[in-house]
Amino acid sequence: MVKLSALFGAVALLPALVSAYALPEACSGTCTNSHDPSIIRRSDGTYFRFSTGGKIAIHTAPSLTGPWTYKGALLPSGSSINLAGNKDLWAPDVAQIGSAFYVYYSVSTFGVQNSAIGVARSTSMDVGTWTDLGSTGVTSSTGMAYNAIDGNLVNDNGNYFLTFGSFWNGLQRVRVTPTQKNGDVYQVAFDSSDPAMEGPYVFKYGSYYFLFFSKGQCCGYDQSKPASGKEYRIMACRSTSAVGPFVDKAGKSCRSGGGTLVLPSHDWVYGPGGQGVYQDPTYGPVLYYHYVDTRIGYADGQKKFGWNKINFSSGWPVV
Template sequence: MVNFYSAVWSFLLLSSSVWGYANPGACSGTCVNTHDPSIIRRSDGTYFRFSTGGKIAVHTAPDITGPWTYKGAALPSGSSINLGGNQDLWAPEVALIGNTYYLYYSVSTFGVQDSAIGVATSSSLDVGTWTDLGSTGIRSSSGKAYNAIDPNLINVNGAYYLTFGSFWKDIHQVSMKSPPKTVASDSTAYQVAYDSVKTDEEGAFIFKHGNYYYLFYSKGQCCGYDSNKPAAGGEYKIMVCRSTSATGGFVDASGKACTNSGGTVVLESHGNLYGPGGQGVYDDPTHGPILYYHYVNTNIGYADGQKQFGWNTIDFSSGWPVV
């Protein structure tokens, strides 16, 4: 009988580890100041982390684990886009196109649809080398079917697409010119994800693995947990849909369309990790594909300024990302 109970307990422990979420990977150095992180690795092996606030805060490290060191602001003069919020830039996205790095960013204010997506360029990623080019031509205002924030660029065989959007009809996409400084002249924004019940999807990131393009996005309340904590389950979580095309047809693990309230949970609150989101995916040379994001450590505090940098390796063996 003792052996029976021991076997049951071992099974329960194993089940917990299989069906639960892994804790975030190691992080040392400056692991805060990391809202909406964007990670890129330079050819010399230096990791750069760009994040919301501080006119796009820049941190570097020799490894994804750190130690992360603050280097300064990517755009110390703010954005040339003449909109409210042009000194408090959001949701950076960094990509290497040829020999040039592109930094996309959002100009907006919280809860307002009057927003724009800008872009800057650099040859090295270093602080002090970024040139602001201003607007990409993606702009929203009251009454439009989208909000122009949270940009993400994907290159599909030399064709460039920018995916973006938030709580106004959720996530959209446009074609970009080559090089991708502005919207293609014949492109109109089209929807790639939408929850008709509760429009609270944003922060899109498209990552190709195998034969599929995976659309990762954040769902729920992002911020203000210290003053306005949502009901359980209403906080940020990371979702995914997939498609064989980067431009649409995304469905969740049950086959439900991402444009019809579909979506499969990748990572949500567990243990002392709360409200993970603002995510991206990077194919790390050491760890393989990793999901990176910000989160609240409930043992530290719920304030936006206390959000931590998190990352986990991703297992795609089932055809769906598991952390």
């Protein structure tokens, strides 16, 4: 006969067996309208969230948990970059350099390489204070070895780099001034057997630089869901240098298909990605991202803002 204590012990373990990944932390206010989020905290304690759509939507909150309030568009008239998609801006990345704030954004259309990474500047981040500086010079066109979208600024002791890319030949890096291209483009990650990788984000923790990226199908889940495990998921490689080379937990090069899984679909969370990492003064390092809540719906417009604390004690990010 099975002892009741053993039975209850087994039952108590069931939730852990359902998923090894934590559910998103609390979010209140406007937690949708959050595709490809990028967050930062101003010195007065106000959090800003920038996201794809609405000419880069700006939301603010008094805490990472919210309540998030929509404030308006980063560039209400769109970008000055003369490319298709300059009224529908993607993938913002916010960074503070000195007393100014910069948002890098993408101008493109889905499935093509006619793309450019632009940048806007403000001293406060408030709506109405952003000046469009136009193209960074990081551009691409049909037939090139990369696609110039999803830029992320890396500040390596005053040396600035943009890590960027999507699908075409993986993820790339280039030195910038930080508002203009200032060097040659080189590859930092690629998977020839599964080239659907994008949204790079580099975060330094301890002695390592971690290259986070999204892999898999990002969008249109309400129209066509990919095979299980091929939807968006968050991966990582690391290096002791800001410029690489990056390897995964098994030592496999990120340029040869390497990548350690950080956050896949689990429980009612589906297709997490478009991520960034932030060193929060209250919660420590946090991973933030968008995801589909399967209890609500799979449409792109229903994607929610998610975040979790990250534990680096093993040398690798664990949500």
